[in-house]
Amino acid sequence: xxxxxxxxxxxxxxxxxxxxxxxxxxxxxxxxxxxxxxxxxxxxxxxxxxxxxxxxxxxxxxxxxxxxxxxxxxxxxxxxxxxxxxxxxxxxxxxxxxxxxxxxxxxxxxxxxxxxxxxxxxxxxxxxxxxxxxxxxxxxxxxxxxxxxxxxxxxxxxxxxxxxxxxxxxxxxxxxxxxxxxxxxxxxxxxxxxxxxxxxxxxxxxxxxxxxxxxxxxxxxxxxxxxxxxxxxxxxxxxxxxxxxxxxxxxxxxxxxxxxxxxxxxxxxxxxxxxxxxxxxxxxxxxxxxxxxxxxxxxxxxxxxxxxxxxxxxxx
Amino acid sequence: xxxxxxxxxxxxxxxxxxxxxxxxxxxxxxxxxxxxxxxxxxxxxxxxxxxxxxxxxxxxxxxxxxxxxxxxxxxxxxxx
Numbered sequence: 001x002x003x004x005x006x007x008x009x010x011x012x013x014x015x016x017x018x019x020x021x022x023x024x025x026x027x028x029x030x031x032x033x034x035x036x037x038x039x040x041x042x043x044x045x046x047x048x049x050x051x052x053x054x055x056x057x058x059x060x061x062x063x064x065x066x067x068x069x070x071x072x073x074x075x076x077x078x079x080x081x082x083x084x085x086x087x088x089x090x091x092x093x094x095x096x097x098x099x100x101x102x103x104x105x106x107x108x109x110x111x112x113x114x115x116x117x118x119x120x121x122x123x124x125x126x127x128x129x130x131x132x133x134x135x136x137x138x139x140x141x142x143x144x145x146x147x148x149x150x151x152x153x154x155x156x157x158x159x160x161x162x163x164x165x166x167x168x169x170x171x172x173x174x175x176x177x178x179x180x181x182x183x184x185x186x187x188x189x190x191x192x193x194x195x196x197x198x199x200x201x202x203x204x205x206x207x208x209x210x211x212x213x214x215x216x217x218x219x220x221x222x223x224x225x226x227x228x229x230x231x232x233x234x235x236x237x238x239x240x241x242x243x244x245x246x247x248x249x250x251x252x253x254x255x256x257x258x259x260x261x262x263x264x265x266x267x268x269x270x271x272x273x274x275x276x277x278x279x280x281x282x283x284x285x286x287x288x289x290x291x292x293x294x295x296x297x298x299x300x301x302x303x304x305x306x307x308x309x310x311x312x313x314x315x316x
Numbered sequence: 317x318x319x320x321x322x323x324x325x326x327x328x329x330x331x332x333x334x335x336x337x338x339x340x341x342x343x344x345x346x347x348x349x350x351x352x353x354x355x356x357x358x359x360x361x362x363x364x365x366x367x368x369x370x371x372x373x374x375x376x377x378x379x380x381x382x383x384x385x386x387x388x389x390x391x392x393x394x395x396x
Contacts, residue, residue: 047381055364055379082380083365086326090366093359162356171362174374190381287355 005030031206035125036195039202042121043194047187051178053080055091062108063098067151070104075143078111079136085113085281092288093163102159103151110301111143114276118198122205122251127258134312135268142272142304149300158293198249205252208259232266233309237302240273250274264316269309277301317347319392322358323367332367332382339388345396371395 005026009015015022058077065073083091088109095105115136124132178186243250250271258267282294289297321336323329336349352358361370365379369391376391377383383391 059364084326084328084380086324086329087365087379089324089355090359091364093356094362094364097359166356166360168360168362171370172374173362174376175378186381186383189384193381 002030004033028206031125032203035122035202035206036199038125039118039121039198040191040195043117044187044191046117047082047190048183050080050082051183051187053077054175055081055083055087055094056173058108059094059098059100062095062100062104065100065104067101067103068148070101071107071144071147071151074100074104074107074147075111075140078108078143079115079140081108081112083112085278085284088281088284089287092285093166094168096159096163097166097168101151102155103147103149105147106150106297107143107147110146110276111140113278113281114139114143114272116275118194119251119271119275122202126205126255127264131264138268138308138312139272142276142301142308146297146300146304150296153296155293155296158290158296160288160290163288201249201252205255208252208256232263233269233306233313236262236266236270236309237273237306240270241277241298241302242279243274244278244280245274263313265309265312265314268312269305272305272308273302276305317345317395318350318370318372319347320350320352320361320370321367322352322361322363322370324353324355324358326366328380328382329367332369335382335385335388336369336392339385339392343389343393343396345392347392 008029009022009026010017013025015025058081061077062070062074092105092109095108096102120132120136123135254267254271257270258264277298282298285294285297319336319340321329321333323332333349333351340347340349352361358366358368361368362375363370363378367378367382368375369377369383369388371392372395374395377388
């Protein structure tokens with residue numbers, strides 16, 4: 001792949017050997033191929049794995065679990081279970097109705113947007129697998145701890161009353177077990193769907209990366225937002241909370257910030273604040289949660305994300 | 317024959333509704349497709365992830381990725 005990028009830059013485009021433009025273009029071509037290959041492969045594998053954990057199954061597993069163990073399981077299942085934010089409310093009601101504690105339900109709801117497969121791939125491709133793993137570990141920890149705290153706060157009074165009164169119709173599940181072949185087909189469709197939605201953001205991210213790689217000095221932001229500035233993390237989170245984007249959309253910004261010398265902890269905190277705390281999702285959740293609980297939720301998440309930011313700045 | 321498509325109105329739910337209507341037409345059935353958009357009502361039907369498809373009181377599909385048109389025809393056809 002490296003030699004292919006090299007060939008395009010110097011033989012097809014005929015750029016001057018060793019020039020900044022040539023460097024930037026070579027970096028762009030190489031990274032684009034590498035990251036799209038990783039994205040397609042990993043999203044495909046994850047889609048197959050996820051097809052074994054439909055939410056109905058997750059609900060069954062969690063309904064027999066106590067708090068703590070339940071929180072840990074819920075966080076992992078939140079990553080494994082596919083759902084979009086428009087399903088947050090029916091999931092919440094379904095879980096509560098099945099007798100799953102509120103805190104455990106929150107662990108599940110937090111983990112899913114927090115640990116995003118596209119973000120994991122991009123972090124892996126651009127910064128290495130250690131950082132990708134750290135991101136997963138941090139997301140799971142926040143989901144587990146956030147859920148435990150919310151559980152301890154006895155927040156049932158801040159859940160809309162009707163949620164506890166819903167009597168489900170006991171409708172028969174007639175979704176047949178999928179054959180492996182069917183899983184493959186739908187995983188391929190899902191992968192194409194995700195790639196269609198994110199490819200432009202990814203190309204922009206790599207483009208910014210390639211450009212900055214060649215031109216902008218590395219320590220541009222380091223003076224203001226490096227690891228030694230104690231305010232970098234809270235400021236990054238404060239900027240990230242009102243912004244909302246999916247993980248792929250925020251990656252170009254993340255990449256630019258990091259290349260210009262912002263510390264990794266601050267950058268990851270910014271990214272988590274953007275993806276995990278979103279106004280649209282709060283508005284959707286308002287249908288089942290009273291404002292006080294939404295406030296508690298946002299507060300706990302913000303604190304947890306700031307803590308993760310500091311932690312990463314300390315160890316890296 | 318009673319067919320319900322359940323979803324609050326996101327893009328996937330609309331696609332699902334259109335697909336279901338097309339499927340009914342192509343199968344030559346005279347069933348009406350009811351759209352359920354109220355979130356509490358969706359949850360009451362036992363649907364956890366949207367969009368959901370219920371045919372004759374049985375949950376045939378829920379969530380993403382969406383089934384293909386062929387699959388929808390099969391799901392509805394199995395209840396004829």
